[in-house]
Amino acid sequence: xxxVIVLFPKIEDANNIRNLLVRRGFQVPAVCTTGAQxxxxxxSLGDGIVVCGYKYPDMIYTELHDCxxxxxxMLLVASQQVWSECVGNxxxxxxxxxxxxxxxxxxxxxxxxxVRRRRKLREKPKVRSEEDKKILWEAKRxxxxxxxxxxxxAHRYIQKCSMDSGTNLIETAQMIxxxxxx
Numbered sequence: 360x361x362x363v364i365v366l367f368p369k370i371e372d373a374n375n376i377r378n379l380l381v382r383r384g385f386q387v388p389a390v391c392t393t394g395a396q397x398x399x400x401x402x403s404l405g406d407g408i409v410v411c412g413y414k415y416p417d418m419i420y421t422e423l424h425d426c427x428x429x430x431x432x433m434l435l436v437a438s439q440q441v442w443s444e445c446v447g448n449x450x451x452x453x454x455x456x457x458x459x460x461x462x463x464x465x466x467x468x469x470x471x472x473x474v475r476r477r478r479k480l481r482e483k484p485k486v487r488s489e490e491d492k493k494i495l496w497e498a499k500r501x502x503x504x505x506x507x508x509x510x511x512x513a514h515r516y517i518q519k520c521s522m523d524s525g526t527n528l529i530e531t532a533q534m535i536x537x538x539x540x541x
Contacts, residue, residue: 360386361470362407366397366423367436368415376410376436376457383463385470394418398426406430406477408469410462413437424450432469436462491529498532501539 363385367373373390380387389400394415401409409431413420421444424433435445435452442452451469453462487495495517502513521531 361473362404363387364389364397364400364409366391366411394423401431406473408432408434410434413441494529495532498535
């Protein structure tokens with residue numbers, strides 16, 4: 360589920376938006392009236408969307424957008440005049456007055472993009488450091504010498520042990536090295 364932070368200068372407006380989103384199945388962990396509150400809420404979350412107006416007591420939406428981490432997106436609720444400033448800066452806009460259908464559909468689209476991005480990051484192969492590569496190679500070399508395995512067999516053996524023990528590949532290679540070099 361994607362986290363949604365709601366930020367509007369009037370607490371009544373923010374609570375109304377939150378209630379609407381919660382009824383539609385969104386997770387809203389924070390309702391804020393200042394940019395500083397929103398940034399504090401963002402810091403405690405992995406990723407998500409900030410739904411906001413364009414002006415708050417301590418900053419405006421462009422300043423907030425510049426301070427948001429890359430893994431957070433912004434949905435600006437504003438008049439068409441403000442939209443022209445948003446072109447090309449990764450801010451999604453919804454027109455005032457708010458139409459529930461437009462707000463919910465736009466949020467669902469943004470949430471799906473976040474889920475897709477999370478999935479892509481999980482599937483991306485991890486880059487090993489030179490030290491990790493060296494540890495893995497040493498464990499394979501030791502298995503190849505002592506057990507007459509090919510490199511592929513040694514690698515598969517380390518992978519299987521890793522899966523069976525619930526540890527990552529490098530931790531398993533380190534255990535093999537410590538056990539066989541006693």
